[in-house]
Amino acid sequence: DTAVSQTPKYLVTQMGNDKSIKCEQNLGHDTMYWYKQDSKKFLKIMFSYNNKELIINETVPNRFSPKSPDKAHLNLHINSLELGDSAVYFCASSRRGWRETYEQYFGPGTRLTVT
Amino acid sequence: DAKTTQPTSMDCAEGRAANLPCNHSTISGNEYVYWYRQIHSQGPQYIIHGLKNNETNEMASLIITEDRKSSTLILPHATLRDTAVYYCIVRGIGGSQGNLIFGKGTKLSVKP
Numbered sequence: 460d461t462a463v464s465q466t467p468k469y470l471v472t473q474m475g476n477d478k479s480i481k482c483e484q485n486l487g488h489d490t491m492y493w494y495k496q497d498s499k500k501f502l503k504i505m506f507s508y509n510n511k512e513l514i515i516n517e518t519v520p521n522r523f524s525p526k527s528p529d530k531a532h533l534n535l536h537i538n539s540l541e542l543g544d545s546a547v548y549f550c551a552s553s554r555r556g557w558r559e560t561y562e563q564y565f566g567p568g569t570r571l572t573v574t
Numbered sequence: 575d576a577k578t579t580q581p582t583s584m585d586c587a588e589g590r591a592a593n594l595p596c597n598h599s600t601i602s603g604n605e606y607v608y609w610y611r612q613i614h615s616q617g618p619q620y621i622i623h624g625l626k627n628n629e630t631n632e633m634a635s636l637i638i639t640e641d642r643k644s645s646t647l648i649l650p651h652a653t654l655r656d657t658a659v660y661y662c663i664v665r666g667i668g669g670s671q672g673n674l675i676f677g678k679g680t681k682l683s684v685k686p
Binding site: 463492500501502503504507514516549551562563564565566567568 | 608612615616617618619620623659661673674675676678
């Protein structure tokens with residue numbers, strides 16, 4: 460059983476397009492996250508979110524927006540894609556929130572390529 | 575920015591213990607030390623975490639110095655599948671302090 464899943468695994472698109480990456484977790488966790496790993500392999504938090512609070516990394520452009528239809532899903536919408544958005548995006552989840560010490564479980568990643 | 579310093583790379587012979595050091599000299603009293611690893615092309619995987627005391631689970635042991643300024647992750651019997659980038663992370667609690675801030679990590683190569 461996959462704990463944290465993401466679709467699609469690969470996404471190739473052109474500059475200026477709008478795209479979404481879906482994330483689902485079947486762990487019953489309350490908090491979900493999005494991370495970006497760039498070409499230099501640096502992994503950075505973009506958002507952390509539960510049903511009460513969204514924390515946005517201040518460096519994330521407002522073209523990126525998380526949307527959560529329910530507790531098990533946190534989708535990432537990206538508007539007006541740019542070349543610099545090319546990266547691997549990881550979704551993660553954890554019990555409770557950042558106020559606790561629970562570990563995060565990561566999905567397999569979505570490799571986004573913008574041409 | 576990451577609050578930890580790790581060697582860029584390490585080698586370990588298969589079957590031997592892998593000891594991965596981490597310096598976190600500016601750690602504060604309520605911050606935990608977490609270890610994650612990332613096997614090539616996969617999502618990061620949680621290994622272990624601790625506050626003051628040494629910790630052990632089925633994957634590894636975590637040794638934290640008494641002054642908490644450094645720690646060592648020990649993989650007791652490394653296998654080829656343990657080849658990965660290992661991240662030592664200092665994490666607080668509350669708001670953005672609870673976020674995981676990944677540094678460059680240590681690339682561990684387990685060799686036959």
